[in-house]
Amino acid sequence: MTNAAADSRLxxxxxxxxxxxxxxxxxxxxTRNRAxxxxxxxxxxxxxxxxxxxxxxxxxxxSTPNAVGQTYPNITAIHNDAHVEGWRQVTGAVHAAxxxxxxxxxxxxxxxxxxxxxxxxxxPSPIPLPEPIHTPTGRQEAVVPREMTVDxxxxxxxxxxxxxxxxxxxxxxxxxxxxxxxxLLHQFLAKGTNHRTDGYGGSVAGRIRFxxxxxxxxxxxxGPERVGVRLAPGxxxxxxxxxxxxxxxxxxxxALADIGPEYLHLVFxxxxxxxxxxxxxxWPGTLIANPVLGWGGPLPADGGRQAAERLLAAGADLIxxxxxxxxxxxxxxxxxxxxxxxxxxxxxxxxxxxxxxYTDYPTLPATGTPAALRDAA
Numbered sequence: 165m166t167n168a169a170a171d172s173r174l175x176x177x178x179x180x181x182x183x184x185x186x187x188x189x190x191x192x193x194x195t196r197n198r199a200x201x202x203x204x205x206x207x208x209x210x211x212x213x214x215x216x217x218x219x220x221x222x223x224x225x226x227s228t229p230n231a232v233g234q235t236y237p238n239i240t241a242i243h244n245d246a247h248v249e250g251w252r253q254v255t256g257a258v259h260a261a262x263x264x265x266x267x268x269x270x271x272x273x274x275x276x277x278x279x280x281x282x283x284x285x286x287x288p289s290p291i292p293l294p295e296p297i298h299t300p301t302g303r304q305e306a307v308v309p310r311e312m313t314v315d316x317x318x319x320x321x322x323x324x325x326x327x328x329x330x331x332x333x334x335x336x337x338x339x340x341x342x343x344x345x346x347x348l349l350h351q352f353l354a355k356g357t358n359h360r361t362d363g364y365g366g367s368v369a370g371r372i373r374f375x376x377x378x379x380x381x382x383x384x385x386x387g388p389e390r391v392g393v394r395l396a397p398g399x400x401x402x403x404x405x406x407x408x409x410x411x412x413x414x415x416x417x418x419a420l421a422d423i424g425p426e427y428l429h430l431v432f433x434x435x436x437x438x439x440x441x442x443x444x445x446x447w448p449g450t451l452i453a454n455p456v457l458g459w460g461g462p463l464p465a466d467g468g469r470q471a472a473e474r475l476l477a478a479g480a481d482l483i484x485x486x487x488x489x490x491x492x493x494x495x496x497x498x499x500x501x502x503x504x505x506x507x508x509x510x511x512x513x514x515x516x517x518x519x520x521x522y523t524d525y526p527t528l529p530a531t532g533t534p535a536a537l538r539d540a541a
Contacts, residue, residue, distance in 0.1 A: 346402025
């Protein structure tokens with residue numbers, strides 16, 4: 165183990181609201197499709213997250229706050245008692261392993277299909293996803309979503325708040341509101357998917373209104389110190405076209421700062437981009453940064469270590485990593501000691517059932533090579 169590795173801020177203890185974190189590494193939320201068809205986490209999910217409990221914080225995978233918000237087959241949910249009980253087994257296993265967890269709450273909006281949820285997807289405007297979507301019978305063309313009424317918007321805000329209460333009841337330390345990656349809240353933010361002419365569309369103030377109302381309701385339900393928000397400025401995944409990113413996010417960040425959630429979580433953060441710099445300067449709370457490691461392909465040889473260090477130097481407080489944690493349950497130890505990383509297996513294993521590519525990645529031996537692991541313990 166080098167002195168540089170030992171002295172890195174990545175491995176310093178820190179705090180997040182009321183939580184003591186043993187390091188600054190966060191396991192990013194990643195859909196893994198291992199739940200039952202109606203969204204209940206299974207025992208294998210408890211094993212999966214407990215294996216990764218050395219992360220400073222785990223943000224568990226996107227879970228829907230209501231039935232119509234389901235995106236893909238076999239994703240987790242958090243809107244009934246069975247979901248709470250399933251997640252309680254997961255948080256119990258992680259707590260027993262010494263870990264800490266938030267739960268990401270995500271409504272898919274137009275990213276959904278009747279063959280998956282049994283319901284017609286809803287969205288800010290009746291504009292379909294411009295690409296096929298995975299369903300229980302394979303990839304199908306997306307359907308035209310139904311435009312949400314104002315009453316439905318208000319009931320969805322309430323659903324997010326109720327989901328947050330359920331998450332806390334299930335043992336999570338808090339929740340992350342997913343306003344990124346082209347799902348419902350992001351669809352309201354973006355000009356390309358939000359053509360509304362009422363108070364939830366048009367101007368920047370109108371388009372951020374739904375996200376702000378959701379975050380406020382969640383913060384009032386469980387306390388702002390238990391709430392984070394995920395944002396993806398400029399990200400075009402799932403057919404998103406924001407149209408005015410440079411105006412949109414300063415207004416949104418300012419409105420969120422008035423509510424006071426504990427953290428913002430920036431997807432694919434780049435310390436050289438002006439948007440990252442502006443958000444860091446404007447945001448008074450904790451900033452979690454997710455570095456740009458590329459879509460698909462092999463993991464970087466250093467597991468994202470250099471990218472993480474650059475973001476910390478640029479002002480991020482915590483660093484979230486996704487795929488490196490999938491292949492390396494003991495990622496924190498491997499990054500700390502410079503041990504080799506497991507190769508990530510084929511992408512299809514990320515979104516299927518069973519332990520292959522999920523709970524069967526090897527960990528470093530408790531003793532023996534590398535000796536630096538013993539020194540770091």
